[in-house]
Amino acid sequence: MIKIKNLSHIYNIPRRDPIIALKEINLEIERGEFLTIIGSNGSGKSTLARHINGLLLPTSGDVWVKGMNTKDRECLWKIRQEVGMVFQNPDNQIVATTVEDDIAFGLENMGIDRENMLERVNWALQVVGLEEYRRFEPHLLSGGQKQRVAIAGVIAMHPSFLILDEPTAMLDPRGRKEVIEVIKKLNQEEGITVIFITHLMEEVIESNRVVVLNKGEIALNGKPKDIFLKVDALRSFALDIPQITELAFRLNHKGLKNISPSTLKVEEMVEQLCLYV
């Protein structure tokens, strides 16, 4: 469980007005959730994410991970093991010359013994579906595969929480799909709690819950299909709805009542349109 209470974060910049990046955030993330955070550029998503693994500390308020306060220096090491992070650029996250060494890297730093390490690497490779690539040089992989290597390296440390900050931003459509599938699997089959940040509205639909940040505050919080009904609110936060949802919304307004305005997937749309055309 993650508990965030009255969290504010201010960046102080020499000789300039301080920047209030987060304002009085209150949020609880339950075990097993797949939570997506969306919000405009500068709304505070990455700042919030960095508070959860203690990379940043609150200016005021508190963050607890499994009951451990991130301000408690003695817990920091433990918290970093509980909360894994994956970033945007696939190339920057790779450190070794083979896929398996890359995945083992974090474990070596943790001082895990050889046998245990092998077991964890095998498990992580299998979960992200890259067993056949274990001896490959990472630079020979596609972007989606590289991101899966990065994810494998993080989950090998057996975190309870996985935070992904725009992991699909640099990927082609197939790579994005691969990464989303792996995240879903980690969440549903391995029970890892996922906190996922994206600017692509069509990627939001796989999660159980969406938190919308606006100017450092939580503006909306709910299920994807309910959030995407709030078209005007989303647009006022510089966000939007997926293309297919927009089509559904428009057709519904034109009187096609069998087309639900909370249609989120292309397949759903195809089914509904078959009733008309």
Added chain:
Amino acid sequence: MFIRLENVNYTYNLNMPFETVALNNINLEIEKGEFIGLIGHTGCGKTTLIQHLNGLLTPTSGKVYIEGIDICQKGVNLKLIRQKIGLVFQYPENQLFEENIFEEIAFGPRKLGLTEEEIKKRVYEVLEMVDLDVSYTERSPFSLSGGEMRRIAIASILSLKPQMLVLDEPTANLDPQGRSKILSEIKNIHDHYGITILLVSHNMEKIAEMVERLLVMNKGKIILDGSPREIFSRHAEQLIDIGLGLPQVTQCFYELKKRGKSIKEGVLTVEEAEREVLKKIKALANNLQK
């Protein structure tokens, strides 16, 4: 002809253990004023290709001509070419280096020898285009969020007013509104000033909406070159096969077609899809009445 690439090959780490062939016999011609999209799977060579257009990379073999001049010859003024062809990097942090954002954006115009007055005007003008207010000018480019950094990287190339803009994944990390706003500004300068645009992107929806000509790369080669409508309809299967995709509405119509519905293929935007569905329903209703 504005740009011509002739049998361009490029290999990273030539004759070394990590040798990678990134471009394989590229032939390409670009006219002044075109608005071109470039798509392809990750690692197919898009970034490598566009770095050849302003001499950041020189081909392992083959020729690159800009306005008829072979830019790989000795003595070519690459500085002048880089003023003509502005390139926005895929990873903005690799492009930013000044102490504050005003200086970052002013850097190019200053090199062009503009007056302080003109420089200031340009800085404010391009900040407006990327939707950032003037309060950003004093901040360090390295204390920004990902999307804000991207906006500055775009602004600092726009401020050069180049004849051609090459944008490598400019919309990655932009919020949806920023994506639309900045792309429509780019469309504007294309339409009003005849600026040539080359847009590299993994965002099929935006590519379909924006470009007049689409290039598709696969494993170091250009495999398709045509209008987005043609490519997204006639080559849908091939696109999916090489790891790309279709815009959501195009995908939807493609699936309907596969189910035997007689419906237009290669629909590219929401507006078009809406129109087509309504038209189809009307036609069906008319038939029923008869």
